[in-house]
Amino acid sequence: MKPTQSINYRYIIIFFIVFFLCAIVGFWNSYFTRIFDQENYRMHTHGMALILWLVILIIQPYLIRTKKVRLHRTLGKFSYLLVPILVLTTLDLLKYSLSKFEQLGSTGYFFVALVVNALIAYLIFYGLAIYHKRKANIHARYMICTAFPMFTPITDRIIGNYIPSLIAYVPTIDRMPVVPVIGFLMADLMLLGLCIWDVRSNKRWNVFPLALLVLLFYHFSVLNFYKYPFWQSFCEWFHAV
Template sequence: MIFGKVNLKNSLIVDQSINRYSHTHLWLLIPFFITVLGFSRYWLGFTEAPLHWHLHGLSAMTWYVILIIQPYLISRKKISGHRKLGIFGVFVAGAVFISAIQVISGNMNINEGPRVAIKYSTSLSELMTMIGFAFAVLAGIYSVRKTDLHAAWMISTVFWVLPPATVRLMFLVLMKIYKSPENLPLPPVILNVLNIGLLLLIICFLIFRHYRKQKVILIPYVVVAFFSVLRLFIIFGLKDSPWVESFIKRIFES
């Protein structure tokens, strides 16, 4: 009888935890469409893009789709389907990481445009971002039995890779209005600060919302928030310092 009560109690806890994610798949559609719109130039020039761009773009989109489907499955208590898709997702995440490294390596050949003066700093920040993405996936796998922590690590992968898409979308909107980069009212550094600032507001909202209900601060969101700010410092603070250039060349040009 006591054993039955314990099972019932645990079952109720699990159900309540699962119910918190009943609408998560709908919210995750937002970053998915932001990414599609932010990289619209890639999609419009799909046939002209090199192979490593396709590997990265398609694997990243597949990862987004998996993130959208997974909370939907768990909220419908389709645990078996959730686990099977999760196993497939590990391989997709690996493809995202490997293809991203190839893209970063390819950026070493950029010798014109606004990114030239900060291409090594940008590459360092992108490398750091992908290491953070991979760590979040592995931490999510490790914490699979802790529903909230597992979900937070997996959802945080969105925030690791979203800034390039959001800043590109902001730039495209401004270009539609002002027609030329020279006419833009905001320099790139301010545009990136606003981009990260908006990201931090969303992350802080998630942290506060969970803390208010569960009295627990979710570390995955704190980690990605910290490194989002560090990303700005690396790109615009270091500005291709000699040691940054030497470090990146040793990794990608050796």
């Protein structure tokens, strides 16, 4: 039997750096070049929380790779504060965005699922990472997974700004192009690749395959929940509070 391979932290650092750079590119036109022209504080609080999280994702594996474990643990405790702030600022921004809708309709229900259920998937991965914080290989794998629910805010903007021709090929909801399906597909394929690698190299079925199931259910919810009465009722309640 092959020995279990440790996570290569160098590759994790590269992955998160690329992810961070993609976020910069995606939000360059809508945020970074208009940083003083945003509608209100919500864009800044959410943006700063997200930037801090992405920076932590880069720093943490670097600290492990350079054997600065104590600093890694200290910074990890900071995430106990940052993650709730990230979630709350996201919900605050979502609530503000929905206030512009007189009636939500299918597109509003879709948008709520896109954001709220992404947060749920993110919290599942983060929670599992923290639960397994003393098992470095499992912890690192779940921290990698926290990036996948965040794909579509980045990919949607990159496609809209730089590759708009792709929009013609996506499905629609009430004539609205569902551009997130491209980000969904990218995330699913990347996570599937990690599943195959982990199973073949380490005979490990307990992290990436589980994460893929969570991610697939999240994607299913975004593409289908808007049709279900229970979700419509939840969205109307959220819109009204």
